[in-house]
Amino acid sequence: MTKNIYKVLVIVIAVGSVLSGCVEQKKDSVNYFGGTGDIQYCERVNGRNVLYDDENIYITFKHEALLRLDKNNELNVNCMIATCLHDTQECKAAVNAGEYFIFNNKLYRFYNESSISQSSIIYSGFIKDCQNNDIVFDNPVPEEMDEGKKIDDSTEIYYVRVINEDYLKVEGHRHAYILDKNFEVICMYDDVGKFPWGTLYEDKYYYINDLYQLVNVNIKTGESEVIELENNCFLGGAYKDYIFYSDEFEDLYRYSLKDKEKCKISEKVAFFSIYDGYIYAEGGQNKNKRIMDINGNLIKDYTEYTNMVCSDSFIKIRDMIYCTYENGIAMMKEDGSDYKEIVWEQGGV
Numbered sequence: 169m170t171k172n173i174y175k176v177l178v179i180v181i182a183v184g185s186v187l188s189g190c191v192e193q194k195k196d197s198v199n200y201f202g203g204t205g206d207i208q209y210c211e212r213v214n215g216r217n218v219l220y221d222d223e224n225i226y227i228t229f230k231h232e233a234l235l236r237l238d239k240n241n242e243l244n245v246n247c248m249i250a251t252c253l254h255d256t257q258e259c260k261a262a263v264n265a266g267e268y269f270i271f272n273n274k275l276y277r278f279y280n281e282s283s284i285s286q287s288s289i290i291y292s293g294f295i296k297d298c299q300n301n302d303i304v305f306d307n308p309v310p311e312e313m314d315e316g317k318k319i320d321d322s323t324e325i326y327y328v329r330v331i332n333e334d335y336l337k338v339e340g341h342r343h344a345y346i347l348d349k350n351f352e353v354i355c356m357y358d359d360v361g362k363f364p365w366g367t368l369y370e371d372k373y374y375y376i377n378d379l380y381q382l383v384n385v386n387i388k389t390g391e392s393e394v395i396e397l398e399n400n401c402f403l404g405g406a407y408k409d410y411i412f413y414s415d416e417f418e419d420l421y422r423y424s425l426k427d428k429e430k431c432k433i434s435e436k437v438a439f440f441s442i443y444d445g446y447i448y449a450e451g452g453q454n455k456n457k458r459i460m461d462i463n464g465n466l467i468k469d470y471t472e473y474t475n476m477v478c479s480d481s482f483i484k485i486r487d488m489i490y491c492t493y494e495n496g497i498a499m500m501k502e503d504g505s506d507y508k509e510i511v512w513e514q515g516g517v
């Protein structure tokens with residue numbers, strides 16, 4: 169009996185200290201970038217991933233430095249050291265330090281190191297755990313790739329895309345790997361296309377290959393399959409059981425992964441992004457920009473938002489859509505209301 173009470177007491181004390189530890193940690197926690205709250209991230213079909221926390225968005229354009237857009241819509245370089253040139257690995261605003269991403273609540277970054285071999289520059293890619301600086305992956309050229317492709321390949325990393333909490337994709341020039349949560353290779357493919365978009369659906373990872381075909385690789389068996397669509401796929405996007413793609417005539421199609429059927433839902437769409445059932449599209453001779461639902465019905469024409477550009481590179485954070493343009497950041501609510509521009513006045517950081 170005494171033993172049991174003792175046990176209960178130990179558990180109460182243990183649970184109590186875990187709880188208070190958590191509260192304490194939350195209250196005092198300063199994240200990797202000096203902001204507040206947990207760092208989260210949004211990935212784009214094109215362009216660099218964007219990180220954010222409770223109060224700030226960490227974003228770059230012109231690839232010059234990592235900027236911080238705070239809750240008052242003020243834009244500053246994410247570095248507190250006045251004399252810093254933001255070009256060292258230690259600087260939290262350095263862009264050449266690589267691109268960050270979050271995988272299973274942990275912050276990682278990938279980067280490429282250059283070296284000279286036989287008078288040409290070679291880039292080697294790495295993924296680092298930001299907490300302990302361990303290199304967790306070095307993107308080797310796949311042994312099973314045929315020799316012709318191998319010669320043209322490298323270990324350089326172009327994109328990392330977090331698929332879900334179990335898998336991520338690492339993409340380079342010629343090959344792409346699907347990795348598990350321990351950064352072990354699950355499968356690879358070597359017909360990498362122009363854009364890094366892809367989506368996992370029932371063990372099959374779908375992407376657009378170098379021949380503009382919609383294909384999938386089964387991550388359990390490694391087998392590939394081409395989806396017969398009768399048109400070339402240019403850019404892709406996914407929402408629920410659907411894949412959306414624009415073709416060479418700027419027609420926008422919706423392909424059902426369940427029924428294996430496609431239907432054309434819109435025209436004059438060259439570039440687009442899909443977030444939460446909203447399609448942001450632009451195309452046609454006048455580069456008309458509009459928001460549509462997943463059936464292609466018009467919700468809003470936003471052509472007048474001059475600097476809301478490159479709809480394939482939109483960023484969705486909470487209920488806002490952001491994009492970077494020549495001189496700053498443009499933003500609107502997901503339904504196209506509340507348009508704003510934040511000009512980056514300091515320029516040339």
Ligand SMILES: [Zn+2]
Binds near residue numbers: 247248249254255
């Ligand atoms: Zn700096």
